[in-house]
Amino acid sequence: GNSVTQMEGPVTLSEEAFLTINCTYTATGYPSLFWYVQYPGEGLQLLLKATKADDKGSNKGFEATYRKETTSFHLEKGSVQVSDSAVYFCALSSRNTGNQFYFGTGTSLTVIP
Amino acid sequence: DTEVTQTPKHLVMGMTNKKSLKCEQHMGHRAMYWYKQKAKKPPELMFVYSYEKLSINESVPSRFSPECPNSSLLNLHLHALQPEDSALYLCASSQEVAMNTEAFFGQGTRLTVV
Numbered sequence: 001g002n003s004v005t006q007m008e009g010p011v012t013l014s015e016e017a018f019l020t021i022n023c024t025y026t027a028t029g030y031p032s033l034f035w036y037v038q039y040p041g042e043g044l045q046l047l048l049k050a051t052k053a054d055d056k057g058s059n060k061g062f063e064a065t066y067r068k069e070t071t072s073f074h075l076e077k078g079s080v081q082v083s084d085s086a087v088y089f090c091a092l093s094s095r096n097t098g099n100q101f102y103f104g105t106g107t108s109l110t111v112i113p
Numbered sequence: 114d115t116e117v118t119q120t121p122k123h124l125v126m127g128m129t130n131k132k133s134l135k136c137e138q139h140m141g142h143r144a145m146y147w148y149k150q151k152a153k154k155p156p157e158l159m160f161v162y163s164y165e166k167l168s169i170n171e172s173v174p175s176r177f178s179p180e181c182p183n184s185s186l187l188n189l190h191l192h193a194l195q196p197e198d199s200a201l202y203l204c205a206s207s208q209e210v211a212m213n214t215e216a217f218f219g220q221g222t223r224l225t226v227v
Contacts, residue, residue, distance in 0.1 A: 030213075031213065032213035032214070032215075034215055036218075041223075042220055042221070043117075043119075043203055043218040043219050043220040043221045044156070044203065044205075044218040045218070046215050046216075046217070049215050051213060089155055089156075093207075093213050093214075093215075093216070094213060095210070095211050095212060095213050098161060098163070098168055098169055098210040099144060099161075099207055099209070099210040099211070099212065099213060099214070099216075100158055100161065100169065101146075101156075101158070101205075101216055103155035103156055104155065105154070105155055106153070106154070106155050108153075
């Protein structure tokens with residue numbers, strides 16, 4: 001079946017630190033992979049996506065590369081800001097399962113000045 | 114326009130009330146979803162509509178009744194809820210269930226059952 005395993009949080013970093021949030025997946029077929037971000041009291045916003053192996057998704061300084069050999073999609077940012085404080089969800093979708101979205105458990109990030 | 118609009122933003126209802134949550138998108142998407150999210154948890158899928166027909170029901174209790182009146186609208190009718198149903202209810206849409214495209218989420222309705 002399909003599933004996503006995400007690094008446990010919470011994560012606390014100082015401003016300008018390097019961020020990595022690990023994400024691995026199990027899927028049948030050829031899934032698409034996503035990172036969503038949720039700010040307090042809000043819905044989920046798409047941060048970036050990758051639809052096939054070796055694709056790199058990027059947005060707002062965040063990057064993630066679809067690695068089929070390691071079934072991973074780790075999120076990275078070179079220099080975090082206070083405004084990046086949020087919960088980050090790794091997710092996959094697969095047309096084999098009607099484009100249902102499978103979410104990881106979420107990683108809470110707090111960036112301190 | 115990449116917006117999914119949900120109303121109301123907040124709802125407090127008693128266990129004997131009947132209420133409805135509404136969701137609207139104008140992106141021409143043919144797949145629409147309801148998710149339930151408890152605090153500090155990921156969203157849990159409740160229902161998927163594909164071309165206005167219910168395609169997935171994740172064994173949701175019958176006190177939750179979805180409706181898709183047209184391709185832009187999705188409703189969730191609530192009746193005789195329990196306090197444990199209090200959660201953030203998220204609506205989402207995507208192009209089609211046969212495509213691995215991203216879903217766009219609304220801001221959610223924060224539901225409190227008293």
